[in-house]
Amino acid sequence: MDHRGSLQRMLNPEHPDRVTYREMVDFKLDLCRALAPHTSAVLLDPPYGAGQAIVEGALPGGTALLVSIEATGYAGTGEARATELLPNWSVEKAKRLGASATKLLLYYRPDVEKVAPKQLDLVERLAQEHEKAEFPLLVETRSYPIHDSERDPREFARIQPGIVIETARQITALPIDIFKTEFPTSPLYEPDEDRLLELCRELDRASRVPWVILSAGVDYELFRKEVKIACRAGASGFLGGRALWQEATSAGPRKERQRFLETVGAGRAKELTALADSYGTPWYAKMGLDGERLGTIEQGWYEAY
Amino acid sequence: MDHRGSLQRMLNPEHPDRVTYREMVDFKLDLCRALAPHTSAVLLDPPYGAGQAIVEGALPGGTALLVSIEATGYAGTGEARATELLPNWSVEKAKRLGASATKLLLYYRPDVEKVAPKQLDLVERLAQEHEKAEFPLLVETRSYPIHDSERDPREFARIQPGIVIETARQITALPIDIFKTEFPTSPLYEPDEDRLLELCRELDRASRVPWVILSAGVDYELFRKEVKIACRAGASGFLGGRALWQEATSAGPRKERQRFLETVGAGRAKELTALADSYGTPWYAKMGLDGERLGTIEQGWYEAY
Numbered sequence: 001m002d003h004r005g006s007l008q009r010m011l012n013p014e015h016p017d018r019v020t021y022r023e024m025v026d027f028k029l030d031l032c033r034a035l036a037p038h039t040s041a042v043l044l045d046p047p048y049g050a051g052q053a054i055v056e057g058a059l060p061g062g063t064a065l066l067v068s069i070e071a072t073g074y075a076g077t078g079e080a081r082a083t084e085l086l087p088n089w090s091v092e093k094a095k096r097l098g099a100s101a102t103k104l105l106l107y108y109r110p111d112v113e114k115v116a117p118k119q120l121d122l123v124e125r126l127a128q129e130h131e132k133a134e135f136p137l138l139v140e141t142r143s144y145p146i147h148d149s150e151r152d153p154r155e156f157a158r159i160q161p162g163i164v165i166e167t168a169r170q171i172t173a174l175p176i177d178i179f180k181t182e183f184p185t186s187p188l189y190e191p192d193e194d195r196l197l198e199l200c201r202e203l204d205r206a207s208r209v210p211w212v213i214l215s216a217g218v219d220y221e222l223f224r225k226e227v228k229i230a231c232r233a234g235a236s237g238f239l240g241g242r243a244l245w246q247e248a249t250s251a252g253p254r255k256e257r258q259r260f261l262e263t264v265g266a267g268r269a270k271e272l273t274a275l276a277d278s279y280g281t282p283w284y285a286k287m288g289l290d291g292e293r294l295g296t297i298e299q300g301w302y303e304a305y
Numbered sequence: 306m307d308h309r310g311s312l313q314r315m316l317n318p319e320h321p322d323r324v325t326y327r328e329m330v331d332f333k334l335d336l337c338r339a340l341a342p343h344t345s346a347v348l349l350d351p352p353y354g355a356g357q358a359i360v361e362g363a364l365p366g367g368t369a370l371l372v373s374i375e376a377t378g379y380a381g382t383g384e385a386r387a388t389e390l391l392p393n394w395s396v397e398k399a400k401r402l403g404a405s406a407t408k409l410l411l412y413y414r415p416d417v418e419k420v421a422p423k424q425l426d427l428v429e430r431l432a433q434e435h436e437k438a439e440f441p442l443l444v445e446t447r448s449y450p451i452h453d454s455e456r457d458p459r460e461f462a463r464i465q466p467g468i469v470i471e472t473a474r475q476i477t478a479l480p481i482d483i484f485k486t487e488f489p490t491s492p493l494y495e496p497d498e499d500r501l502l503e504l505c506r507e508l509d510r511a512s513r514v515p516w517v518i519l520s521a522g523v524d525y526e527l528f529r530k531e532v533k534i535a536c537r538a539g540a541s542g543f544l545g546g547r548a549l550w551q552e553a554t555s556a557g558p559r560k561e562r563q564r565f566l567e568t569v570g571a572g573r574a575k576e577l578t579a580l581a582d583s584y585g586t587p588w589y590a591k592m593g594l595d596g597e598r599l600g601t602i603e604q605g606w607y608e609a610y
Contacts (some may be wrong), residue, residue: 062367305401
């Protein structure tokens, strides 16, 4: 799957290839202007968003910037997906841009022996590069079906918890900083909230680093439910995309789209942020750090800094 | 003269040595919390403010941080002052801290042959270090009396324009990024506004880089007048200290001080910012750059970034 290709398909379902560069940028800047004031960070990609948001003044000064580092899509077959990095882009460039972290999207199935070790190697290499650059790395994983039977959403929901939790275990054993994960399974097929909470607690135990929930384009109401359960189980928040704004892609003229984003989109961002603040585990608590001590600094700090 | 020593003297005129580290930090954090939300940047020093403001949450995310790089006071005699850098501090550390620029305070008299060339050497060396680190350097200059006759403020005001304008010429010939300057002379001794405007225009012609006005602890009403005249003549704004908040040092208990800063102090910051926005020359215009083009970025920007 190709996320940015998917945005083009959302903006022009019949002719995604006719969506222009400027239309892509305008959509991302509209998103950023409307939602970023209500979140602690926003994720943008180099081709259409990161530099553009800064230069065009769409990124509020108080909102952190996360920048993706992988190329759109994947190499290999649909059943054995390998992440490729965006050419001519790097952690050093992200750092120079003033970003606060880079994001690596990884298709991952721990049970696909053909590519899983290569994907882990990539994460490890990047994690070392980031440590050397003193720059945080966020890794996002996405599972995918590899057998015909798994193309049935109900069947996939059944095997997904095992995949998601084992993925968390393997990926966060590497020296990454933040883990962005799928909800362990779809509440559409597992309506028992106690069971969902238990799965998220298992995910929390599997993750050695602070983790956040991704939206994977589910409906907003469903995502809100997932964010609340995940945060109650130990997540530190959310890093959601389409669930917050997907209706905007068909909202008609740009002004109507902007109005939708400034009202409904911003309202969703505020609501989810409030949920994370109320129920989430602060990143430092997940890391076993004392929140009180984090707010202090000793005299002469700058000498050994 | 010692600015930070002077803060201690303001906080406890009879026993400046009894002002504790924590009292200094609290004062700077109170200032930062009250005024920084209304300004584009705030200047703090490593010993008492920069790291402390970040860690204690006093610096709003949308306000840039400038960090001083020189040690308090000066070496040499009162008549031949040489700047010394803060030990165990560096441009690399300021950059790692997330600051947006470093500030170097320079006592400077172009006519004191004993130290002027050394001071210029220091600026040149630092400017090169900053260029290499891709980090902006702001240089602040302060004139001072060197003959007994100059200790008379009226006499000093008479010679000051020549000093200030020649200083601008010499300092901004070096590859620095922003120049923080004294007002060319005191409006107390030169009440003719047309003459003051003409002096500021001369200062503007002498400065090859964007420049801002410092307050040198004059009364707020006087500083407001200076900021307006300087901005009309080509300045890009102000970087003021005591003129905005000096009454706070004698405002009684901490709560009263905070109330003063949040009302009077914040009001002054807002008023001066509005003056700079209305009358000032944008930094890019001073640098001969096209403001329209600054707001655009070409497709594929990240490849050659």
